[in-house]
Amino acid sequence: AAGVAHEINNPIGYVSANLGTLSEYAADLLKLVAAYEEAEAAIGSAAPQQLAAIRRIKQDVALDALRSDIADLGSETGDGLARVRKIVQDLKDFSHVGESRWQFADLHHGIDSTLNIAWNELKYKVDVIKSYATLPEIECLPSELNQVFMNLFINAAHAIKTRGEIRITTGADVDGVWVEVADTGCGIANEHLPRIFEPFFTTKPVGQGTGLGLALSYSIVKKHNGRLDVRSAPGEGTVFRIWLPLTQGAVVAA
Template identity: 60%
Template sequence: GIAHEINNPIGYINSNLGSLQQYLQDLLTIVAAYQKLEARLPVDEEIRGLQKLRQDLDLDFLKEDSLALLSESCEGVQRVRNIVQDLKDFSHVDSAEWQMVDLHKGLDSTLNIAHNEIKYKAEIVREYGDVPLVECLPSQLNQVFMNMFINAAHAIEEKGKITIRTGREDTSAWIEIADTGKGIAPEHLSRIFDPFFTTKPVGKGTGLGLSLSYSIIQKHQGRIAVDSCPGKGTTFRIVIPLKRVSETAPQGGLEDAEST
């Protein structure tokens, strides 16, 4: 797929940059040896010409900057590879089947994808517990995480904090995503999972993100709870079974946070 088409040329670039770094280091070693030899030679017109050329080219700067440029290029290539991997982990393009999945890996890859949306708004705090693999549709569950992270970032008006907690509860896993944003008005709490309900200005939101998240968690036989205090923040708690009971026995729904 697309990831493969990107990874192939990136692999060539990464390999070539590694070779180029080694070649440059070898060349600089030779240049350093010539410079030592030059210091022992009598100064004649040719030596003065070499010294002027070295000064005009600013050889010391060229050596330092060329190594830095190559290092930055290698870091850039690695970032592209990481982004491609995060996109694969987020979307799980290789399979749309139910899988046993590491929730923490899904949370982390989703956070990486949402990084630009979050980085200026919130500090991310991870408080991960000991959670076994969970049977889920990973791309859909990651979409729930994405909706929660984006909503949390949008709720924070100035610099705040988004805390992600996980744990195990009997035969279920739970995830809490808490923000220090403006909170949800009490009169809106019962409607936030309704399709098309939004408190955002026209054009700023469709009101489908939480509704979709609710449906996905229902499909996973789980539930979502919400606890919010205006002016202090909001916490969403997701609980899903470690393994499905059966394909024909979905259960779960919306609860108040106090009942979980």
């Protein structure tokens, strides 16, 4: 992943630099056109045929629209490059290549990065509503928790058949922090609830799920000495709640 990010960032750098240079060149050319337009009256009396030809060219190229489009295209292209940079950074944050160590991290940053990566899966059917409390950083393995968030977001999206909401709520108590991911999807049948964290258990059609996502998420949360709970009913959506301690040392000592 680090190599892929590097390979993407290199051409982004070239394109960004070239875009800046092209924007400067275009601005210079438009200055030249503006200077010519100010001199049109004098040119017309000396060379009316040439002036008429130039005015036809201006009309053919729609100069006024071209002026506006150059600015808009430059701005939109710059925004697109910024978006690609953000996605690459979020991919690096999501994977935390080479950082499989315990460290203090901001859960909100991990949630937002994961949402950005999963957005293509969510944007056509889900409205994401975030209600964030002020959270302290916690001792964790950020890339592994990001995988938990990803699994919960994708599961929520799959549970929503047409259009719905995913609500992400965070909070803190004396000993830890919690994250809730609630959806307005189809819900989970009561007889399936006791088994949803079992490896290979899935209610999805063959080929649409391995049954490992929630099992892996449960294992990761347990590894953090936390809890992963679920509330659900058919037709009423599902709520997953993750609770995590502030530090791992405090849990071990306890």
